[in-house]
Amino acid sequence: MLSDTKVRQAKPQEKVYRIADARGLAIEIRPTGQKIWRYRFRLDGKANMFTIGEYPSVSLSEARKKLEEARELVSKGINPNTAKKTDIASRIEENANTFRVVADDWIQTNTHWSDTYRKQVRKTLEVDIFPCFGDLPIREISSAQVLAMLNGIIKRNAPLVARNARQWAGAVFRHGITTLRCETDPTQPLNGVIKVGKVNHHRPLKPETLPGFLKALYAYKGYGIAKPAAQLMMLTFVRTIEIRRAEWSDIDLENGVWRIPPEKMKMRTEHIVPLSRQSIAILRELQSLTGHHLYVFPNTRRPHEAITSTTINRVIEYMGYKGIVSGHGFRSTASTILHELGYPEKVIELQLAHMERNKVKAAYNHAQHMEERRKMMQDWADYLDQLRTRQ
Missing domain, CATH: 3.30.160.390 (Integrase, DNA-binding domain)
Structure with missing residues (x-):
């Protein structure tokens, strides 16, 4: 031997x-x-x-x-x-099935995502997750490595980003499991490690605050298109992203209708916004300023892009209402008051784009709910005018 x-x-x-x-x-x-x-x-x-x-x-x-x-x-x-x-x-x-490869595949399978959400997911992956273990075989990544990644985000005081990173990393691992590229999800043992304080991003206006806020908004002399953006958002109570990405081609001023295409909507179905006389007046005035641009509210530095997500809230801050209301809070304000004015919940929810299309069809035909919604939107605009001009 x-x-x-x-x-x-x-x-x-x-x-x-x-x-x-x-x-x-x-x-x-x-x-x-x-x-x-x-x-x-x-x-x-x-x-x-x-x-x-x-x-x-x-x-x-x-x-x-x-x-x-x-x-x-x-x-x-x-x-x-x-x-x-x-x-x-x-x-x-x-070794070919790295976390990055599986993540790219996961993103491609989610065809229902909006462009904005897709960019948000991609940014978190590329900035926070890929540098830590993007090029490692997905089946070899441990909970300790995921925790180290999350701790790095938490240390820069970004718990909400850490929460999203854990959620999306977990979704990638689960996609890896269903496609037979890994056996476990190492984010599961980390449930609860990220402590996020309760944040109310959608602060509604209290009834007693609304008249003063409206007067301050209409008296605001700041950045040109930020004021009409906030006014129109108040009148239509659409989501912030929908007002930001409004295009002139979506708006029919002659018939008083704003049609928001499916790709811009959270529910991924077309949303119709009947325009009040007040909304049409604001848009007609804006048309002379931005009508030659793609967006109704273009970015001043990059006109081919829309205003940023912070523009409307910045106006609110300059008016002295920071922490009292947010742009998205206009929706909650409108919902509360319209319920008090006696409008049917289904009509309000439909105008808020909260209801799925099949549920809406079960309750209202197109002509009926459009007529009710148009009346409701005009009543809402008139109500705001009354509050604003009240002595």
């Missing part, structure tokens, strides 16, 4: 030669000095040879251990050469 010393001291010769150990194992010494462990065996009546590894990377004891593994395969009628190729192919496939 071989010893470590004998293997180490074996010298190269002019031709390849082998020194046997036992049970088919031998060390092959080449003229170049390279030493390779070989296992000779017979399978299905044919002689075969299996390469175990190169010395000294594979020691004598390791070679004997691998020999027994190979002999076990042979005893089951499996050629270790075939098994090795399968294992290598499997490892190559595993």
Whole structure:
């Protein structure tokens, strides 16, 4: 039998030669000095040879251990050469399925996402997640690595970003599980590690505050299109992103209708906003200023883009109402008051774009609910005017 010393001291010769150990194992010494462990065996009546590894990377004891593994395969009628190729192919496939690759695949499967949401997910992945383990095989990523990534975000005082990062990383791992590229979701044990304080982003205006707010808004002398953006949002109570991305091609001033296409809506269905006389007046005045642009409210520095997500809230802040109301809070304000004015909940919810289209159809036909909504929107605009002009 071989010893470590004998293997180490074996010298190269002019031709390849082998020194046997036992049970088919031998060390092959080449003229170049390279030493390779070989296992000779017979399978299905044919002689075969299996390469175990190169010395000294594979020691004598390791070679004997691998020999027994190979002999076990042979005893089951499996050629270790075939098994090795399968294992290598499997490892190559595993290494190709990195977290980044699976994440890209996950994003592509979610075709229902809005462009804005897709960009938000992509930004979090590229800024916070990929630098930590994006290029690692997804099945090798541990909870400890995910936690380290989350702690890095938390340290910069961004708990909401950390919460989203955990949520979206978990979705990628679950996609990996369903596509057979990993077995576990390492974000699961981390449920509850991110503490996010309760934040009310959608502060509604209290009834007693509304008249003063309206007077301040209409008296505001700041940034040109920010004021009409806030006014129109108050009158139509659409979402902030919908007012920001409003395009002139979506608006029919002659018929007093604003049609928001599905790709801009949270529910991914077209939303119709009947325009009050007050809304039409604001838009007609704006048309002379921005009518030649794509967006009703273009960005002043980059006119081909829309105003930013903070524009309306910045107006509210300059007016002295920071922490009292937010742009999105106009929706809650309108909902509360319209309920008090006696409008049916289904009509209000439909105008807020809270209801799914099939549920709406079950209750109202198109002509009926449009007539009710148009009346409601005009009543709402008149109500705001009354509050604003009240002495």
